[in-house]
Amino acid sequence: MINAVHKSFLAELNRLLPHNRVYTDPVDCYAYAYDNSRNYHSPIAVVFPLTIEEVQSVILLCNAHKVPVVPRGRGTGTAGGSVPEAGGVALSLERMDKIISIDPDNRMAIVEPGVLNQVLQDEIKPVGFFWPPDPSSAAYCSIGGNLATCAAGPHAVKYGVARDHILGLKAVTGKGEIIKTGCYTSKGVVGYDLTRLLVGSEGTLAVICEATLKLTPLPKHTGGITAEFVDTESCAKAIAAIMAQPYTPSALEFLDNGALTLIRSRHQNLLPENARAYLMIEVDGSQQEIVEATDAILLACQVAGLIEAKPAHDTKALWAARKALSPLHC
Numbered sequence: 001m002i003n004a005v006h007k008s009f010l011a012e013l014n015r016l017l018p019h020n021r022v023y024t025d026p027v028d029c030y031a032y033a034y035d036n037s038r039n040y041h042s043p044i045a046v047v048f049p050l051t052i053e054e055v056q057s058v059i060l061l062c063n064a065h066k067v068p069v070v071p072r073g074r075g076t077g078t079a080g081g082s083v084p085e086a087g088g089v090a091l092s093l094e095r096m097d098k099i100i101s102i103d104p105d106n107r108m109a110i111v112e113p114g115v116l117n118q119v120l121q122d123e124i125k126p127v128g129f130f131w132p133p134d135p136s137s138a139a140y141c142s143i144g145g146n147l148a149t150c151a152a153g154p155h156a157v158k159y160g161v162a163r164d165h166i167l168g169l170k171a172v173t174g175k176g177e178i179i180k181t182g183c184y185t186s187k188g189v190v191g192y193d194l195t196r197l198l199v200g201s202e203g204t205l206a207v208i209c210e211a212t213l214k215l216t217p218l219p220k221h222t223g224g225i226t227a228e229f230v231d232t233e234s235c236a237k238a239i240a241a242i243m244a245q246p247y248t249p250s251a252l253e254f255l256d257n258g259a260l261t262l263i264r265s266r267h268q269n270l271l272p273e274n275a276r277a278y279l280m281i282e283v284d285g286s287q288q289e290i291v292e293a294t295d296a297i298l299l300a301c302q303v304a305g306l307i308e309a310k311p312a313h314d315t316k317a318l319w320a321a322r323k324a325l326s327p328l329h330c
């Protein structure tokens, strides 16, 4: 509901940014009223800043009019963090989508928050790197959203989460101050670690406007292993045994019976019929490391309740099915 206070606010907002970067039509705004949490609260306006200074101006204006403002990446979050529950402004970072620089010599990339995770991965792969946070939504979610939620995916078991792959940020605080956190070297030990504080703060402390990401060299080789179990308990015992041996898998994905049933409903013959719990495991490194890690992990899977554990030469179809799992849930 737009009241008199909102009217004067919206008039000022329209003076701040060009017409095509401020939505106030309720139909346009509705597309920014929800995320993957399935909660709906429409904003009174959606704004699309292009620079950190524009983000600052929007926040200062919202503060002056006591209008709530909620940063938003691509709205794939499952916790409702980008839903404007109290109304106000949806501050969409989707048009701040430039990769500012890729610096293989220093293993880093500087990006704007609206860059999609997959776009970054595709750009850095040819120079031999990847950015380890790999949520299943990589094709649609933004780096800003990944950092704000401290996202991760199946590779977290070896490579950690978004917080482990960031060197520094430029951001605008809720007060409207532009801040720069972190440093641009691998060793940065002085002072309070504001970067790690902002990562995972879901937009409650500051709007991330630029991120210096720590890149990781692509492994030389990867290998796959799958393991099927009669129940969750035996599978859990195998996971514990895998984690107790020295070779850390580069990805470890557990599929329970519910997940297996969903996949079977769409992809017949991809999974064995009698399995009630399933592990998709990836190892990476040199050929020799892969042979050793595969042997050690296959041995760790030998628990009561194992149906079969085996090297998987092509896990592409299975990973694709796994990635499609979250939308199937809907």
Ligand SMILES: Cc1cc2nc3c(=O)[nH]c(=O)nc-3n(C[C@H](O)[C@H](O)[C@H](O)COP(=O)(O)OP(=O)(O)OC[C@H]3O[C@@H](n4cnc5c(N)ncnc54)[C@H](O)[C@@H]3O)c2cc1C
Residues within 6 Å of the ligand: 035, 036, 070, 071, 072, 073, 074, 075, 076, 077, 078, 080, 081, 082, 093, 113, 134, 135, 136, 137, 140, 141, 142, 143, 144, 145, 146, 147, 148, 149, 150, 151, 152, 153, 154, 202, 203, 204, 206, 207, 208, 209, 326, 327
């Ligand atoms: C099919 C599917 C699969 C998924 N799989 C995974 C998974 O494997 N692992 C995982 O961790 N998550 C997963 N998610 C959840 C979601 O994709 C991630 O949380 C993602 O990081 C959110 O990015 P986004 O750009 O969509 O952010 P949004 O949903 O728009 O925002 C998420 C939060 O970040 C804040 N925010 C966004 N941008 C900024 C910014 N620039 N500055 C400050 N705050 C900001 C928002 O206010 C909100 O609180 C999945 C979601 C879907 C739909």
